[in-house]
Amino acid sequence: MTTSQKSTRELYEHLLQVISSQRFLLKQSLGNEVPFFICPYPPSNHLEINKMRENLIKELQNKGIIILDVNLYKLCIDLLKERGTWGRLLQKETSLEKSRLKEMLINTLDSERYLIPQIARLMVEHNGYHVMFLSGVGEVYPYIRTHTILNNLQSTAQQQPTVLFFPGNYTHSPSAGTFLDLFGRLQDDQYYRAFNILDIDN
Numbered sequence: 001m002t003t004s005q006k007s008t009r010e011l012y013e014h015l016l017q018v019i020s021s022q023r024f025l026l027k028q029s030l031g032n033e034v035p036f037f038i039c040p041y042p043p044s045n046h047l048e049i050n051k052m053r054e055n056l057i058k059e060l061q062n063k064g065i066i067i068l069d070v071n072l073y074k075l076c077i078d079l080l081k082e083r084g085t086w087g088r089l090l091q092k093e094t095s096l097e098k099s100r101l102k103e104m105l106i107n108t109l110d111s112e113r114y115l116i117p118q119i120a121r122l123m124v125e126h127n128g129y130h131v132m133f134l135s136g137v138g139e140v141y142p143y144i145r146t147h148t149i150l151n152n153l154q155s156t157a158q159q160q161p162t163v164l165f166f167p168g169n170y171t172h173s174p175s176a177g178t179f180l181d182l183f184g185r186l187q188d189d190q191y192y193r194a195f196n197i198l199d200i201d202n
Helices: 008-019 043-062 072-082 086-092 098-108 111-125 146-153
Strands: 036-041 067-071 131-135 162-173 177-182 186-188
Touching: 008 036, 008 043, 036 043, 043 067, 043 131, 043 162, 067 072, 067 111, 072 086, 072 111, 086 098, 111 146, 146 162, 146 177
Parallel strands: 036 162, 067 131, 131 162
Antiparallel strands: 162 177, 177 186
């Protein structure tokens, strides 16, 4: 079943059953692949999906499954504030060219040097979590790219499953490879070592 064929309620029930299963939590049947899962959804349902994710976290935690919920947009703001650049960026935003602002954000929020260590710190602070949720990828585009996050996170987040909520399509082509299409329009031709969680059996 494709993303467009699943209602938000059906997606909720699917995620609840998959994520709460011992097979998923114990990372069974993954071979040697990292436990990364993409949850694609229609961008037009973004607000509805955010609310669904919050309710899902509560119900999973009622089942004793602790979720580390990381919103990349909020994480970036926290990182900018921590580095003392948030105020300056707000002041310069209206006067800077978009290309210059993008360059500044890319340098300040470099995934390998800053963002992934920040996620790693959250993982340590929330020791004992069972699954990590990543969201906010649409809000941080284009200064942070999804493939950069996933590639750099491989060496850090292998102990527990990670589910990335993605506003767009996650498609597989035998001839061309695997693609994440942000908003269903922006195709990134990088290879992703991640499973489509919609294809995972309950």
